[in-house]
Amino acid sequence: MRHASALFFAAALLAAAPVHAADLAAGATAVRDKALIDPTAWKVVESLTTEVGARPVGTPAMMRARDWAVATLNGLGFENVHVEPFAAKAWIRGEELAEVIGPSPQKLQILGLGDSPPTPKGGLTAEIALFRTYQAMLDQPPGALAGKIAVVTQPMARTQDASGYGAMIVARARGPVEAAKRGAVGYLVRSLSTSDSRLPHAGYTDPPATIPAAALSPPDAEQLERLVARGKPVSVRLAMSSSVVPAAPCWNVVGEIRGREKPDEVIVVGGHLESWDPGTGAIDDGAGVAITTAAAHLATQGERPKRTIRVVMWGSEEQGGSGGAYARAHAAEVGKVVVVGEADIGADRVWRVALPAGGRDHPAAKAYAAALAPLGVVMASEPATRGGADVDGLVKAGAPVVQISQDASRYFDIHHSADDTLDKIDPAAMGQAVAVWASFLYVAANSDVDFRAAAKP
Amino acid sequence: MRHASALFFAAALLAAAPVHAADLAAGATAVRDKALIDPTAWKVVESLTTEVGARPVGTPAMMRARDWAVATLNGLGFENVHVEPFAAKAWIRGEELAEVIGPSPQKLQILGLGDSPPTPKGGLTAEIALFRTYQAMLDQPPGALAGKIAVVTQPMARTQDASGYGAMIVARARGPVEAAKRGAVGYLVRSLSTSDSRLPHAGYTDPPATIPAAALSPPDAEQLERLVARGKPVSVRLAMSSSVVPAAPCWNVVGEIRGREKPDEVIVVGGHLESWDPGTGAIDDGAGVAITTAAAHLATQGERPKRTIRVVMWGSEEQGGSGGAYARAHAAEVGKVVVVGEADIGADRVWRVALPAGGRDHPAAKAYAAALAPLGVVMASEPATRGGADVDGLVKAGAPVVQISQDASRYFDIHHSADDTLDKIDPAAMGQAVAVWASFLYVAANSDVDFRAAAKP
Numbered sequence: 001m002r003h004a005s006a007l008f009f010a011a012a013l014l015a016a017a018p019v020h021a022a023d024l025a026a027g028a029t030a031v032r033d034k035a036l037i038d039p040t041a042w043k044v045v046e047s048l049t050t051e052v053g054a055r056p057v058g059t060p061a062m063m064r065a066r067d068w069a070v071a072t073l074n075g076l077g078f079e080n081v082h083v084e085p086f087a088a089k090a091w092i093r094g095e096e097l098a099e100v101i102g103p104s105p106q107k108l109q110i111l112g113l114g115d116s117p118p119t120p121k122g123g124l125t126a127e128i129a130l131f132r133t134y135q136a137m138l139d140q141p142p143g144a145l146a147g148k149i150a151v152v153t154q155p156m157a158r159t160q161d162a163s164g165y166g167a168m169i170v171a172r173a174r175g176p177v178e179a180a181k182r183g184a185v186g187y188l189v190r191s192l193s194t195s196d197s198r199l200p201h202a203g204y205t206d207p208p209a210t211i212p213a214a215a216l217s218p219p220d221a222e223q224l225e226r227l228v229a230r231g232k233p234v235s236v237r238l239a240m241s242s243s244v245v246p247a248a249p250c251w252n253v254v255g256e257i258r259g260r261e262k263p264d265e266v267i268v269v270g271g272h273l274e275s276w277d278p279g280t281g282a283i284d285d286g287a288g289v290a291i292t293t294a295a296a297h298l299a300t301q302g303e304r305p306k307r308t309i310r311v312v313m314w315g316s317e318e319q320g321g322s323g324g325a326y327a328r329a330h331a332a333e334v335g336k337v338v339v340v341g342e343a344d345i346g347a348d349r350v351w352r353v354a355l356p357a358g359g360r361d362h363p364a365a366k367a368y369a370a371a372l373a374p375l376g377v378v379m380a381s382e383p384a385t386r387g388g389a390d391v392d393g394l395v396k397a398g399a400p401v402v403q404i405s406q407d408a409s410r411y412f413d414i415h416h417s418a419d420d421t422l423d424k425i426d427p428a429a430m431g432q433a434v435a436v437w438a439s440f441l442y443v444a445a446n447s448d449v450d451f452r453a454a455a456k457p
Numbered sequence: 458m459r460h461a462s463a464l465f466f467a468a469a470l471l472a473a474a475p476v477h478a479a480d481l482a483a484g485a486t487a488v489r490d491k492a493l494i495d496p497t498a499w500k501v502v503e504s505l506t507t508e509v510g511a512r513p514v515g516t517p518a519m520m521r522a523r524d525w526a527v528a529t530l531n532g533l534g535f536e537n538v539h540v541e542p543f544a545a546k547a548w549i550r551g552e553e554l555a556e557v558i559g560p561s562p563q564k565l566q567i568l569g570l571g572d573s574p575p576t577p578k579g580g581l582t583a584e585i586a587l588f589r590t591y592q593a594m595l596d597q598p599p600g601a602l603a604g605k606i607a608v609v610t611q612p613m614a615r616t617q618d619a620s621g622y623g624a625m626i627v628a629r630a631r632g633p634v635e636a637a638k639r640g641a642v643g644y645l646v647r648s649l650s651t652s653d654s655r656l657p658h659a660g661y662t663d664p665p666a667t668i669p670a671a672a673l674s675p676p677d678a679e680q681l682e683r684l685v686a687r688g689k690p691v692s693v694r695l696a697m698s699s700s701v702v703p704a705a706p707c708w709n710v711v712g713e714i715r716g717r718e719k720p721d722e723v724i725v726v727g728g729h730l731e732s733w734d735p736g737t738g739a740i741d742d743g744a745g746v747a748i749t750t751a752a753a754h755l756a757t758q759g760e761r762p763k764r765t766i767r768v769v770m771w772g773s774e775e776q777g778g779s780g781g782a783y784a785r786a787h788a789a790e791v792g793k794v795v796v797v798g799e800a801d802i803g804a805d806r807v808w809r810v811a812l813p814a815g816g817r818d819h820p821a822a823k824a825y826a827a828a829l830a831p832l833g834v835v836m837a838s839e840p841a842t843r844g845g846a847d848v849d850g851l852v853k854a855g856a857p858v859v860q861i862s863q864d865a866s867r868y869f870d871i872h873h874s875a876d877d878t879l880d881k882i883d884p885a886a887m888g889q890a891v892a893v894w895a896s897f898l899y900v901a902a903n904s905d906v907d908f909r910a911a912a913k914p
Binding site for chain 2: 046050051052053054060061064100103104105106107109196197198199218219222223226227230279280417418419421422423424
């Protein structure tokens, strides 16, 4: 009677769960399989990148993106679709040019960094001081870079978990201010890129750059290394213009599928709507918007969920502001947030899921793990403790966070560059990510799994 | 006595050859093995691309390239190093900008095509007429494109032998004139590229473009396809400036290793020194210059060769003129040219060698085939009948031509684009190409193999 015993045991387990685990697992599996081949995410990112294209914060394109977002959410049947305005600083790129003046005149491919001040009209010409590691520049005493353009050419590592980017971001973000402290009049950093393309990669600075600062394409960084290695002084001219809108109008765009049993318990997911300017923001973060929107849509195509699923398209992630604005506007609601999650690491497949602390042994979590099993996803042994910039405010206020990690191995080949275009998205890989998100939303919205007690700050 | 018989037979064969075939084979093998690991080619292309960088015909950079070439050939011990001046038309790129005006305003990445006239100041705005094949545009009757910017988005195929490029070059070269015939006011063609990069690819037109003409990056071509597929008219603004130097000073730079027995019998090889402007001309054609220069150097490091080996660095291949100028200047000498060959297909490994008609059964040819055997090279069953643009004039005048084909599978990812930089060269692959060239030069210069009778025009 082993067979019967096993059935009795399983039945007892299921009976102990407030929600019928087998139904949850079956539902999550059905959502997963539908999502794997559903075209919604592709259609969303195709539409956004084609009809809006690049959409930096503070530009007319971002206004078109806002209207696109409202129309898209309404078109997919979301409820309570609305725009939540806020203001944020917007740095707007102007003309940019860099060239070696001597000893071997040649043009360099650069992209100015966020918050970079403009050069004087006509540009800024100075000898470069080149460092092959960021630490080597930091090791310079005050005044050592007086009158020079500091150049840091340290490459970043290709990793699945984006840690290669995390390790080098300080060289871009903080480099300009550290160079200025040592007397530099300009700053050039090798693009935080894993590609060998001549297309440089944009990005923010923090604290804001106080001297003109730009990213070099990797081949240009290596070209400067070779020129410097010849032992003669190398002079570079940098000419950059830019403008700043101190309080640009911005918007987080929101849509919901309201819960049928506990509509006040909310699952908040999304991506960011704006993008850097060189590409069309396909992988950063049209894909995240598309994946979470499609996942919420697909997770709710049968019966209305028990809890509310809310999709947010954040409006100023790259230059900052949308996450903080959202957290402030929803501070009173944090206790009702079951879980938050942001998709902001491209369009490739998910390789790891980290659930929030608490509830990981709940039958709902096990049903989810069962749905993920055929997708080649690692269930992390450690809980998620932080999300991206747009959910960080809610997480710090006590909201539980799920971390659904897509494979970042290829992401930094094109991230923040002109190469961030639709053709780089593999629809099948993105479909796997939609399946992981959709089955998560299905389980979280249709069970009583609760991560909140463990997440209290 | 079979063994002895065989030896006698071999000895008789060798005795019949004016040059000792075993010595030739041993020499070719030694040269091959040295070339596989020799750094000369890398040093040459590193130096040219770093110290000169981009060097379009008609620019000060090309004057620096000329001086670099003389110094490099002298530095490697070449004799009779000199500059052969000529004049050619030079088209110089100016400012270039393209953008979709409506319905979805966004910037497009373009590169103007050679000989493209400028747009009116302030640019040219027109609705586009998009064709997914070049033939579809040709099928339009006269007047059908009146007032429009014609756009051809047909992609090119990736092939080992560059035939994918050959098949599509007409769309770039002849497209502007064919569009103009049908009333178009501008012409955009998908870059002849096998990459998905946003970096467009430059190139010549022939006959010269009579309307403003540019290449779109592949993602931009696909973006226009998607916009057009939405059914609304798409307007594009094109703003291009350029200038033409009708008779720019140009130079073919020459160096020789003079022959010890028949110095008037000359083997002419080389690559082209100038480049398009966006990259640093690493694979096109710094590599060809480096491979042939290094091969001539390495093939002559022992005893002085019997025949003269001449390296030519041609000075206006991309926009045309250097091959014709060379053939005119050396018309009286064609009968003394044993063989000519140009390396102008990048830095990857050789996959096929086609010898000239005549002499392919000579012991020298067999010695060469033996040296190539371990390098994974196909000896073509058909003779070579044409070379690149720079040797075509000599070939038409009766000079035998060798075709040493490098693998072009990756070449058109970066050819004529800003991505044509040193980092794209694999030194080991280039070393194999040097070995193939060097062993050819050794055999051709130290034997009496003669292809000339069969090559008479």
